[in-house]
Amino acid sequence: xQLTQSPSSLSASVGDRVTITCRASQGINGHLTWYxxxxxxxxxxxxxxxxxxxxxxxxxxxxSGSGTDxxxxxxxxxxxxxxxxxxxHLNGFPFTFGPGTTVDIK
Amino acid sequence: xxQLMESGGGLVQPGGSLRLSCAASGFTFSDHFxxxxxxxxxxGLEWVARIRNKASRYSIEYAASVKGRFTISRDDxxxxxxxxxxxxxTEDTAVYYCVRDSRDYAFDIWGQGTVVTVSS
Numbered sequence: 001x002q003l004t005q006s007p008s009s010l011s012a013s014v015g016d017r018v019t020i021t022c023r024a025s026q027g028i029n030g031h032l033t034w035y036x037x038x039x040x041x042x043x044x045x046x047x048x049x050x051x052x053x054x055x056x057x058x059x060x061x062x063x064s065g066s067g068t069d070x071x072x073x074x075x076x077x078x079x080x081x082x083x084x085x086x087x088x089h090l091n092g093f094p095f096t097f098g099p100g101t102t103v104d105i106k
Numbered sequence: 107x108x109q110l111m112e113s114g115g116g117l118v119q120p121g122g123s124l125r126l127s128c129a130a131s132g133f134t135f136s137d138h139f140x141x142x143x144x145x146x147x148x149x150g151l152e153w154v155a156r157i158r159n160k161a162s163r164y165s166i167e168y169a170a171s172v173k174g175r176f177t178i179s180r181d182d183x184x185x186x187x188x189x190x191x192x193x194x195x196t197e198d199t200a201v202y203y204c205v206r207d208s209r210d211y212a213f214d215i216w217g218q219g220t221v222v223t224v225s226s
Contacts, residue, residue, distance in 0.1 A: 100150050
């Protein structure tokens with residue numbers, strides 16, 4: 001199963017609403033996760049099972065989607081949200097990650 | 107505190123071997139499936155291997171890129187996870203992360219990573 005993400009990068013301002021899309025090459029039964037990674041750090045789990053917010057993650061992050069199309073939305077972007085975001089499927093092996101979307105400061 | 111800490115990375119020549127270890131603390135290690143994920147310099151994330159728990163007979167899965175060269179293992183009594191890497195190639199150069207599966211289709215705990223460099 002291949003995952004594509006769009007856009008590959010975006011520039012945004014603090015307070016903006018940001019939407020990142022992840023598309024799977026076939027249905028993945030909603031087993032889609034989102035991670036945030038900052039330079040030199042390990043990834044951090046944000047969303048699992050397409051729309052469930054991980055404990056401790058701010059509510060400005062949300063996930064949606066089903067079938068093959070999924071979305072990560074950040075409402076009111078904060079300075080600490082500038083990072084790279086990856087989607088991942090866990091619907092059978094091999095698990096694969098999307099290529100990432102880098103969110104930087106406009 | 108729930109924590110994973112990798113060790114064993116370093117510089118190795120092509121064709122060589124290296125063994126990575128991961129020490130777990132702060133949770134019931136034996137309950138969880140465990141994975142290795144790697145990230146080549148400047149690149150994205152790549153899942154490497156999984157080992158399930160005792161209830162799932164410690165069954166194992168590998169990425170095609172490492173199958174036959176890497177071996178994942180665990181010792182629940184020591185709360186440790188290992189990755190034996192043989193016949194290393196330059197393309198195995200990466201940061202290797204030890205990762206906990208949450209049991210809800212997600213990788214919820216990540217180690218800080220250990221750097222493996224394969225170069226002559």
